[in-house]
Amino acid sequence: MNEKQTLDEAAGRNRPRSRLLRDRDFMTFWFGETLAMFGARITALALPLVAAITLNATPLQMGILNAVEVAPYLLVTLFAGVWIDRLRKRPLLLGANIARALLLAVIPCAYALGRLDMGLLYACGFLVGVCTLIFDLSYQSYLPSLVGREDLVEGNSKLEISRSAAEVGGPSVAGALIGIMAAPFTILIHSVLLLISAVSISLVRKREEIPPRPAGKRTPMLAEIREGISFVFRNPYLKAIAGEATTYNFFSQVIWAVMILYVVRSLGIGAELLGFIMGAASVGSILGSLSAGYLARRFGVGPTLCGATALGCAAPLLLLIAGGSIAVSAPILFLFFFLSGLGVVISNIHIVSLRQTVTPDRLLGRMNASYRFVVTGAVPLGSLLGGWLGSQFGLRPTLALGSIGMLFALLWIVSSPIPKLRTLQDIANERAS
Helix, strand or coil: CCCCHHHHHCCCCCCCCCCCHCCCCHHHHHHHHHHHHHHHHHHHHHHHHHHHHHHHCCCCHHHHHHHHHHHHHCCCHHHHHHHHHCCCCHHHHHHHHHHHHEEEHHHHHHHHHHHCCCHHHHHHHHHHHHHHHHHHHHHHHHHHHHCCCCHHHHHHHHHHHHHHHHHHHHHHHHHHHHHHHHHHHHHHHHHHHHHEEEEEEEEHCCCCCCCCCCCCCCCHHHHHHHHHHHHHHCCCCHHHHHHHHHHHHHHHHHHHHHHHHHHHHHHCCCCHHHHHHHHHHHHHHHHHHHHHHHHHHHHHHHHHHHHHHHHHHHHHHHHHHCCCCHHHHHHHHHHHHHHHHHHHHHHHHHHHHHHHHCCCCCHHHHHHHHHHHHHHHHHHHHHHHHHHHHHHHHHHHHHHHHHHHHHCCCHHCCCHHHHHHCCCHHHHHHHHH
C-alpha cells in the first residue's frame, strides 16, 4: 500500500466517514469557519474595488494595497510559527477573528463619516493580514487536537468542501452585493460573519491541552528558525517547489496589481460580471481536487505536477488576447480563471503531499513556516513592481510582462528530480535507505 493515499482511501475503510457529523464540537467549529470563508471571499473582491472605484486609486496605489495585505507573511511568519507552537491555539483563533472583525468594520464606518482614504485602507489591510496569518498558523495546529489524528482527513475534507463552495459562490455573491450597496458596506458583512465564527469557536467544549514545555534550556528561537530554512534550501525537492512557487507568486502579483483596473476600466466589465467570472477559478479548483489523485495514478506524480504547473503558468497568456467587446473578453477571462484554478489546485495538492513526505516529523512545523516565508516574500515585491510598471508603462504592458515572467516558474520544476518521480513512496524509500 502506498504511504500516501487518496482522500477516500485515507478516510478509513473500517469506520464511518461521517463520524464527525455527530461531533458537536467539530460541527460548531465547521459552521463558524464556513461563514468566515464566505466572508473572506466577499472582502477579497470588495476591498480592491473600494480602492479602484470608491477611492479612484492609481495603479501604484493598487500595488501598495496588495503589498501591505501580504507583508505580514514576510515580516511575522518565521517568529509566529515558533511562538504559536508554544501556546494554546483556541484563544489565538478567537482573538484573531474578533480583531479582524473590528478592523474590517472601520472601513464602512470611515466611509460613512467621509474619512476613508488610501492610508486607512493600507493600515487596515496590513493589520487584517497579521491577524489572518496568526489564525492560519493556529488553525493548522488546532484541528488535530479538536478531531484527533484519526479523523484529520475527514475534518480537512469537510473544511475543503466549505472552502471550495466559498470560492465558487463568494465572488458572485460579492459582485451582486456591491451592485446593490456601496463596496465599503459590503465588507461589513465579512465583519459580522467573523464575529459569528468567533462565537462558534468559543462554544467548542473540548479542552485543549497546554503545549508541554521542553526539559532543560529551550533552544533559541533564531536557531530553530535557521534549521527550518536550511532544510528547505538543502532538499532538492523542497528547493525546486519553493523556487517555482516564489517565481509564480512574484509574477502573479505583478498581474494582480493592475488586473482589476484593466478589467474594470479598459474592458468595461462591472462588479457583478467580474464576480461571476472570478468564480470560474473555483470551478476549476473543484475539478482539480477531484482529478488530482487519478491523474497521479495514471501518469505519475512528477509528470502530473509538471503538467499542472505548466497549465497554471501558461493560463495568464489568455489575458493578452482579452479585448474588444465584453462579449469577447468575458469568455476569455472566464477561461483564464478556470484554467488557473485547475492547474494551481492539482499542483498544490501534490506539492503539499511532497513536502510532507520529504520532511521529518520534527521539522514539519518549521518547514511549513520557512516555506511560507520564502514563497510569500515575493508577493509584496511583485505587487509593488506591478503597480510601478502600470503607472509608468500602462496596464496592458504590465500584464504582458507578468504573464511571460510566469512561464519561468516552470523551469524550477523541469530542472529538478520531480519529473522522474512516479510515486511519493519512491521518496519515502529514499529516506529509509
